[in-house]
Amino acid sequence: MNARYMFSLIAVIVLLLLAWAGTAVGLQVVFGIILPYLAIVIFIAGFIYKVLNWSRSAVPFRIPTTAGQQKSLPWIKHAQIDCPTNKLQVIVRMALEILTFRSLFRNTRMSLKEVSKLSYQLEIFLWVGALAFHYAFLTVVIRHLRFFTEPVPFFVQLVENIDSFFRFEFLHPVFQFGLPGVFLSGVVLLLAVAYLFLRRIFTPQVRYISLASDYFPLFLIFGIALTGILMRYVTKIDVTAVKELTMGLVTFQPTIPAGVGTIFYIHVFFVSILLAYFPFSKLMHLGGIFLSPTRNLTTDTRARRHINPWNYPVPVHTYEEYEDEFREKMIEAGIPVEKMPAAKPVREEPPEEDEKPAQEEEKE
Amino acid sequence: MAEEIPKPEELIQIKHRPPKTDWMKTPINIRKGMYCYASNPKSVAYVGLPNAREWNPMEDDWKLPENWQEIIHEGFKERLERFRSFKVFMDICVRCGACADKCHYFIGTGDPKNMPVLRAELLRSVYRNDFTKAGKILGKLNGARPMSIDVLKEWWYYLFQCSECRRCSVFCPYGIDTAEITIMGRELLNLLGLNIDWIATPVANCYRTGNHLGIQPHAFKDMLDFFVDDIEDITGIKVEPQYNKKGADILFVTPSGDVFADPGTYTCMGYMILFHYLQEKYGLDITWSTYASEGGNFGFFTSHETMKRLNAKMYAEAKRLGVKWILGGECGHMWRVINQYMDTMNGPTDFMEEPVSPITGTKFENAKSTKMVHITEFTADLIKHGKLDLDPSRNDHLKVTYHDSCNTSRGMGIFDEPRYVIQNVCNHFYEMPANTIRENTFCCGSGAGLNAGEDMELRLTGGLPRANAVKYVHDKHGVNMLACICAIDRAALPALMEYWVPEVDVTGIHEMVANALNLPGQNERTTDLRGEDIPGMQAETQVESEEEANE
Numbered sequence: 084m085n086a087r088y089m090f091s092l093i094a095v096i097v098l099l100l101l102a103w104a105g106t107a108v109g110l111q112v113v114f115g116i117i118l119p120y121l122a123i124v125i126f127i128a129g130f131i132y133k134v135l136n137w138s139r140s141a142v143p144f145r146i147p148t149t150a151g152q153q154k155s156l157p158w159i160k161h162a163q164i165d166c167p168t169n170k171l172q173v174i175v176r177m178a179l180e181i182l183t184f185r186s187l188f189r190n191t192r193m194s195l196k197e198v199s200k201l202s203y204q205l206e207i208f209l210w211v212g213a214l215a216f217h218y219a220f221l222t223v224v225i226r227h228l229r230f231f232t233e234p235v236p237f238f239v240q241l242v243e244n245i246d247s248f249f250r251f252e253f254l255h256p257v258f259q260f261g262l263p264g265v266f267l268s269g270v271v272l273l274l275a276v277a278y279l280f281l282r283r284i285f286t287p288q289v290r291y292i293s294l295a296s297d298y299f300p301l302f303l304i305f306g307i308a309l310t311g312i313l314m315r316y317v318t319k320i321d322v323t324a325v326k327e328l329t330m331g332l333v334t335f336q337p338t339i340p341a342g343v344g345t346i347f348y349i350h351v352f353f354v355s356i357l358l359a360y361f362p363f364s365k366l367m368h369l370g371g372i373f374l375s376p377t378r379n380l381t382t383d384t385r386a387r388r389h390i391n392p393w394n395y396p397v398p399v400h401t402y403e404e405y406e407d408e409f410r411e412k413m414i415e416a417g418i419p420v421e422k423m424p425a426a427k428p429v430r431e432e433p434p435e436e437d438e439k440p441a442q443e444e445e446k447e
Numbered sequence: 448m449a450e451e452i453p454k455p456e457e458l459i460q461i462k463h464r465p466p467k468t469d470w471m472k473t474p475i476n477i478r479k480g481m482y483c484y485a486s487n488p489k490s491v492a493y494v495g496l497p498n499a500r501e502w503n504p505m506e507d508d509w510k511l512p513e514n515w516q517e518i519i520h521e522g523f524k525e526r527l528e529r530f531r532s533f534k535v536f537m538d539i540c541v542r543c544g545a546c547a548d549k550c551h552y553f554i555g556t557g558d559p560k561n562m563p564v565l566r567a568e569l570l571r572s573v574y575r576n577d578f579t580k581a582g583k584i585l586g587k588l589n590g591a592r593p594m595s596i597d598v599l600k601e602w603w604y605y606l607f608q609c610s611e612c613r614r615c616s617v618f619c620p621y622g623i624d625t626a627e628i629t630i631m632g633r634e635l636l637n638l639l640g641l642n643i644d645w646i647a648t649p650v651a652n653c654y655r656t657g658n659h660l661g662i663q664p665h666a667f668k669d670m671l672d673f674f675v676d677d678i679e680d681i682t683g684i685k686v687e688p689q690y691n692k693k694g695a696d697i698l699f700v701t702p703s704g705d706v707f708a709d710p711g712t713y714t715c716m717g718y719m720i721l722f723h724y725l726q727e728k729y730g731l732d733i734t735w736s737t738y739a740s741e742g743g744n745f746g747f748f749t750s751h752e753t754m755k756r757l758n759a760k761m762y763a764e765a766k767r768l769g770v771k772w773i774l775g776g777e778c779g780h781m782w783r784v785i786n787q788y789m790d791t792m793n794g795p796t797d798f799m800e801e802p803v804s805p806i807t808g809t810k811f812e813n814a815k816s817t818k819m820v821h822i823t824e825f826t827a828d829l830i831k832h833g834k835l836d837l838d839p840s841r842n843d844h845l846k847v848t849y850h851d852s853c854n855t856s857r858g859m860g861i862f863d864e865p866r867y868v869i870q871n872v873c874n875h876f877y878e879m880p881a882n883t884i885r886e887n888t889f890c891c892g893s894g895a896g897l898n899a900g901e902d903m904e905l906r907l908t909g910g911l912p913r914a915n916a917v918k919y920v921h922d923k924h925g926v927n928m929l930a931c932i933c934a935i936d937r938a939a940l941p942a943l944m945e946y947w948v949p950e951v952d953v954t955g956i957h958e959m960v961a962n963a964l965n966l967p968g969q970n971e972r973t974t975d976l977r978g979e980d981i982p983g984m985q986a987e988t989q990v991e992s993e994e995e996a997n998e
Contacts, residue, residue: 090588137538140531143751144788148616148624149860150886155813155824158831159863165886166860180620186545187620191882193548199459201554201915203882209545213620289544291465292564294590296581297542363581368621371539376532377622382860385817388790393529397752398495399759400654402738402767408655409664416665418690418737 085290088283091298095306095353102352106345114348115328116337122355129362134370143391145384148377168383177379181372184213209282216275220304222246222268223311230329265316273308276301296364303357310350320344452480452903455947459911463548465559471572471592475601477504480904481556483607483897486647491640493651494753498640504603509596515639516594520577522635527578533631536623537574540567546615546625551889552608555908560605563615563625569601570632603641606632608905610894611748611780612853617886629895634750642749646896649745653757657740658703664737670706671735674716681978683970686723688735691768695734696805698765701776701822702743702934705955711937713976714777714955720976721826721957724966729806729834733774739764742781743934747788748896755792758784761819762793772802773819777955779894779933782821783858790817807832821855823864823932826960830871836965841972842873844982845928845959848920849878850913850940851888852933862886865932868956872963877924883916891931893939906939907946914947921948929953 105114151162167173179185192206225242229235247264280301283293314320324340325347331338361367373379381387406413406420413420452458466473482504491499502510512518527534546563548554553561560566568590575582575591582591592598611626636642649659656663662670671688679685689695701718705711725731739760746753765773775785790796799818802811809828811820829835849869855861862885870876883889892910920926929940929951940953962975973984 087588133538137531137535140528140534142531143529144791146532146624146627146787146858148613148622148857148886150617150857151860152862153813153860155811155861155864156809156828156831159827159867162860180622184620186618186622187543189618189887190545191549191618193554195459195461195463199455199915200919201912203880209543213543286544287464288547288559288562289542291470291559292542292544292547292562292568294542295585295588296590363579365539365541368539368541371535372621374531374535375539375622376535377616377624377627383813384787384790385785385814385819386812388794388816391791394792397756397759399756399763402760402763405655405657405738412663412665413737416668418664418668419692 085284087293087295088298090295091302094299095302098303098352098356099306099349102349103345105352106348111339111343111348114352115339115343116332118355119332119351120337122358126358126361129359130367130370133362133367134374137371137374141392142376142380143393145380145382145389146376147380147382149382153382166382168381168386170381173379173381177373180378184210184217187213208278212275212278212282215271216279219268219272219275223266223272223308226266226268230326231333233330269308269312269315273305273312276305276308280305300357300360300364300366303353303360307350307353307357310346310353314344314346314350318344318346320347452907452946458904458908461555461557461908463553463557470559470565470568471587475597475604477600477604479505479901481608481902482604482905483643483645483899483902486640486642486644488640490644490648490651491642494654494756496640496642496647496749496753497638500640502640504600509600509641511596511599511639515599518638519573519594519599519635522638523574523577526631526634527574530627530631532624532627536567536628537571537578539621540564540571540623541621542568543620545618545620546623549615549618550609550625551612551614551892551912552610552905552909555892555911556608556905558608560601561608563619563623566605566609566625567623567628569598569605570628573598599636599639599641602632603636606636607643607897608909610853610890610892610897610909612890612894613857614853614887614889617857630747630751633748637750637753643896643899645899646745646748649896650749650753650757653741653745657736657738657760658706659741659743659745660703660707662703662706662740664740667703667706667737667740671715671719674712674719677976677978678716678720681974681976682720682966682972684720684723684966684968686719687726688719688722689733690735691737692732692734693768694770695768696732696771697734698739698761698768698770698773699733699735699776700739700742700761700773702778702781703741704743704934704938705776706740708938710941710953710958710977711934711955713958714937716976717955717957717959717961718776718822720961720964720966724835724964725806725829727967731805734768734770736764736768738767742776742778744781744784745896747780747784751788751792754784754788758789759793761789762796765796765818766798769798771800772814773799774822774825775819776822777932777934777957779852779854779935780858781854781934782861783854785817785819786859789819804828806834821859821861821864823861823868823956826957827864827867830868835960837872837960837963838965839872839874839963840983841962841975841981842959843875845873845954846875846877846924846926847873847928847930847954847959848917848926849876849884850891850917850929850931850936851884852931852936853888853890853894855932856886856888861932865930865956868960869930872956872959875924877920877926879916879920883912889913889916891933891936891939892943894935898935898939903942907943910939910943911947913940914943917944917951918948921951927951930956930959932956 149166151165154161154168163172164176187210190206191203228239246266246268321342324342327340485502488499572592573594609629613626616624652661653659705715746757796818801815802820889912893906944951
């Protein structure tokens with residue numbers, strides 16, 4: 084089997100067991116207070132460090148990918164978003180990139196048909212899956228602000244209302260589901276993570292490139308979403324107690340209220356791991372996208388000079404050296420020269436390097 | 448030329464399924480036909496690049512300097528600090544696979560290490576090992592591996608199977624640009640003297656003589672004089688190009704491939720005819736330079752420093768001659784360098800003026816700092832203002848499609864100017880499918896210095912997506928001419944067409960411009976610049992002569 088995803092799966096299971104065992108032996112303080120604090124500190128410090136570290140590196144050249152018509156003659160329509168020439172246009176390009184994953188939307192799938200026809204069809208699933216995943220995750224995060232604020236801000240309430248507009252209730256004396264109202268985001272998140280995982284497993288090329296560090300966050304987030312959903316709809320934990328704990332964290336008066344089940348600590352432990360893991364992993368694409376030089380720079384380099392902070396002088400073959408070498412030949416051919424030879428030069432040119440790839444090219 | 452090139456039917460049997468073995472465990476297999484010969488030590492030494500020596504990629508011993516691992520590590524570190532692009536691209540890839548089937552080399556070869564993501568992982572794996580804690584602790588599990596001789600060979604083999612075309616960067620949700628990674632990787636390889644000769648020797652030539660082909664000034668002029676004679680035979684007009692002329696208004700720089708190799712030579716004749724026309728009618732004062740006789744820049748495929756050293760000649764020559772601005776010919780990577788690097792590297796250019804067309808008065812505001820204008824911008828402006836007397840019917844035997852060169856597309860964004868020119872100089876123009884043109888264009892398969900003879904199989908497989916799209920319009924519309932604005936295209940595409948779509952020929956845009964352009968005092972113009980009879984014109988004269996005979 085594929086060792087890389089097995090390893091990640093096992094790692095997440097081990098984490099689950101750790102949290103479970105920890106709460107069983109009464110380490111609630113560790114899993115409910117110490118680790119979350121530690122995780123958030125690592126996340127914030129690590130994130131800032133990483134972004135600062137990137138920004139410390141120079142941007143010597145403007146290398147945006149020009150994905151549309153340049154701004155040139157006034158009667159030629161300029162692609163303002165794909166070939167931005169000013170900051171505003173860059174902001175629009177970046178916003179579309181970050182908020183709508185515009186480049187991913189272009190995705191095509193290549194196939195070789197009828198033996199010799201290459202075709203490229205729009206491949207929208209990765210874009211849909213990625214968008215669903217990120218927006219579901221964002222919604223879940225915003226909803227969770229309810230646990231860290233008092234009173235709960237209006238936008239959290241708003242997001243909750245939108246998120247739960249779709250109601251699904253299954254009420255039976257033995258099994259009940261849908262009360263409290265189902266949040267769409269949780270379900271979508273779970274499905275999207277499952278999709279992103281399955282395509283890593285079943286698309287041969289993607290499986291080939293996937294590393295353990297690609298599977299690990301997927302399993303972890305799946306675990307987070309699943310424990311969250313279980314708490315809300317199945318095991319029905321004591322929300323008041325949970326809020327007491329989370330508010331304790333925010334107000335720096337941490338407490339461990341009674342009646343919070345093990346599953347909550349597993350959930351929080353998973354989140355803590357995700358936060359602490361974040362800055363050291365590919366998840367930093369969240370910060371990196373803002374700094375991507377092929378997207379966040381203007382394309383007006385011919386109109387405005389970009390400065391390279393480490394630009395240094397380099398040895399060049401000057402015109403004088405060139406003329407010194409070829410002067411007589413130039414004069415003979417009637418090409419103007421700077422210096423007419425004063426006396427008859429004795430120097431004879433070594434016929435070095437006359438077999439050049441030029442000859443090879445000629446052969447073609 | 449590589450000897451045993453498989454037949455098209457065989458070459459197109461491409462398996463895109465990756466092998467069973469993990470990519471880190473799949474050993475490197477350097478295959479004939481897929482790589483270019485090692486750099487000639489004389490060329491490497493001429494420009495003072497390190498570790499010049501004879502070596503052969505097929506031999507086990509690459510004669511590396513003893514401390515090569517240290518050189519790579521230090522070089523890597525230095526580039527991470529100098530280039531934010533490199534550092535960010537090393538960190539943020541999520542391996543979503545969107546880039547995988549966007550690379551023409553992957554499409555054409557099916558080799559998984561030609562997926563842009565894996566090409567980058569070849570470097571990232573070493574980056575994780577050398578520069579990240581997680582990589583150091585988790586090792587292979589986290590996709591990290593130490594540098595070894597096999598890894599180095601893999602770098603060399605696959606970084607010279609990337610033409611830096613940037614197609615993957617269009618599709619990457621984070622804009623990760625494999626070209627940038629390849630550029631860094633090649634810089635590192637060059638620290639060990641591991642270049643290919645198709646790059647190293649042109650670099651040395653260019654440094655010494657001003658152009659890749661090593662053409663010395665008198666020979667350069669001879670070649671253009673030869674075109675002067677040809678043009679006189681074809682049009683009855685004697686053009687008079689100027690060389691190294693001090694005080695000329697404009698300096699013209701074009702890739703030397705246009706001076707040397709067919710069909711680029713016809714494009715070169717096209718420039719000369721256009722300039723003559725403008726000189727006669729409007730008094731254009733333009734000069735060629737033998738010192739800055741190369742637009743292309745193979746230094747770009749070597750290192751940033753080498754690029755700067757070669758590029759410096761353009762501004763130096765402009766300054767020496769005292770021209771107002773520079774006009775640049777049809778070339779691909781030359782224009783990426785001019786657009787995104789030149790002014791930053793070798794500017795500022797206060798000794799020149801903001802470019803203004805002396806004929807139409809148009810200010811090229813988009814080039815006001817670099818002071819260098821693309822010839823299709825210049826010509827499109829002339830046509831728009833009705834300054835050219837064009838008879839597109841002389842191109843009626845051509846059914847033309849247009850290949851966007853990678854560098855002018857994704858490193859500049861010049862799409863509509865060339866199309867406007869083409870549509871004004873010929874009557875039959877057909878676009879290839881949308882997914883294969885403009886920003887989605889496919890490389891000719893031979894860019895970034897891979898245009899050698901010995902790697903023909905690589906070129907033909909890499910060029911397959913382009914050829915396939917040409918075949919599509921050939922079958923559908925009878926397209927018989929592939930136009931482009933790149934000298935490497937003009938050198939590489941004929942071989943590609945001959946192999947995949949033999950009915951299609953290759954041309955530069957200004958060849959077609961000159962064929963359509965009516966010169967004052969010209970003759971009947973019964974042949975095109977290639978000396979081939981123009982079908983319609985020939986028939987007319989035949990009819991006329993028949994009529995004459997009847998009388």
